[in-house]
Amino acid sequence: MPELPEVETVRRDLEARVIGRTITSCFVSEDAPRLVQLITRESFCESLTGRTIVGLRRRGKYLIVDLDDERAWVIHRRMSGNILYRTPDDPPDEWVRASFGLDDGQELRWTDLRKFGTMWLVEDATMVMESLGPEPLEAEFTPVVLRARARKRSIPIKSLLLDQTVVAGIGNLYGDEALWYAQVHPLRPANKLKPDDWRRLHTGIVKALQLGIAARGSSLGSTLRDHINVDGNPGENQTTVRAYGRDGEPCYRCATLMRRIIVGGRSSVFCPKCQPAPRGTAKKMAVKRKSKGKLHAKPAA
Numbered sequence: 259m260p261e262l263p264e265v266e267t268v269r270r271d272l273e274a275r276v277i278g279r280t281i282t283s284c285f286v287s288e289d290a291p292r293l294v295q296l297i298t299r300e301s302f303c304e305s306l307t308g309r310t311i312v313g314l315r316r317r318g319k320y321l322i323v324d325l326d327d328e329r330a331w332v333i334h335r336r337m338s339g340n341i342l343y344r345t346p347d348d349p350p351d352e353w354v355r356a357s358f359g360l361d362d363g364q365e366l367r368w369t370d371l372r373k374f375g376t377m378w379l380v381e382d383a384t385m386v387m388e389s390l391g392p393e394p395l396e397a398e399f400t401p402v403v404l405r406a407r408a409r410k411r412s413i414p415i416k417s418l419l420l421d422q423t424v425v426a427g428i429g430n431l432y433g434d435e436a437l438w439y440a441q442v443h444p445l446r447p448a449n450k451l452k453p454d455d456w457r458r459l460h461t462g463i464v465k466a467l468q469l470g471i472a473a474r475g476s477s478l479g480s481t482l483r484d485h486i487n488v489d490g491n492p493g494e495n496q497t498t499v500r501a502y503g504r505d506g507e508p509c510y511r512c513a514t515l516m517r518r519i520i521v522g523g524r525s526s527v528f529c530p531k532c533q534p535a536p537r538g539t540a541k542k543m544a545v546k547r548k549s550k551g552k553l554h555a556k557p558a559a
């Protein structure tokens with residue numbers, strides 16, 4: 259699932275290719291009824307055709323294409339939306355739900371296996387975004403800012419990191435990575451973290467995201483198709499991932515076998531040694547495991 263590094267990689271690639279280009283044609287497939295938000299497919303295509311692309315921005319996981327009529331074409335890739343930069347002669351791609359011709363003869367193809375991706379055409383991009391937290395790679399994001407936004411929240415720190423109103427752009431993969439770098443257990447209640455934990459977590463977030471961008475995003479295992487870059491090639495962050503998807507494999511820091519738990523309905527992989535459980539958690543988990551195996555186990559007190 260594309261997160262900040264995957265969206266940023268696409269933004270950078272497109273910036274080099276489409277700034278100054280005029281959109282000469284627009285097609286949105288009938289089988290993608292949720293792709294265009296707020297207006298009809300017809301009116302979306304009518305408004306987009308003839309417009310020149312003047313800028314490309316990113317906010318959290320949103321890609322914002324600025325147009326010469328001062329409107330913004332806002333794109334959210336959700337689970338598996340990808341933007342490919344192709345020539346019309348290139349072989350067809352799978353799951354193309356929309357395509358956009360450019361005045362240099364190239365085209366942008368929107369592919370989306372799961373069809374959760376969304377697009378808007380609006381005057382102000384912020385209109386269609388939830389109220390997003392700070393950008394984690396900007397100077398505004400500091401350990402103090404992160405801590406202040408988490409204040410009084412007793413939810414697990416992993417769930418807090420996925421809350422886009424706390425910090426923008428982090429999803430399940432980079433959330434696991436940041437916690438591994440910070441050596442913080444995913445179940446630690448956010449309001450119980452110490453100042454030093456926040457400092458390490460801030461560093462971990464920045465490091466995980468920067469490595470993701472440097473590797474042109476993550477295209478891993480079963481999610482291989484969820485992120486491909488504009489040239490159709492996968493990212494290479496699988497070589498730097500330290501936690502996500504590594505359940506049962508040795509920790510890169512201490513060789514202890516990594517474990518997987520569910521936090522807030524999402525899978526979380528962590529090192530039980532480097533990321534010590536909050537007090538009481540290990541005991542609770544042991545009781546759970548024990549009672550599972552016994553037919554007449556006493557209920558946990």
Ligand SMILES: [Zn+2]
Nearest residue numbers: 509512529532
């Ligand atoms: Zn470890």
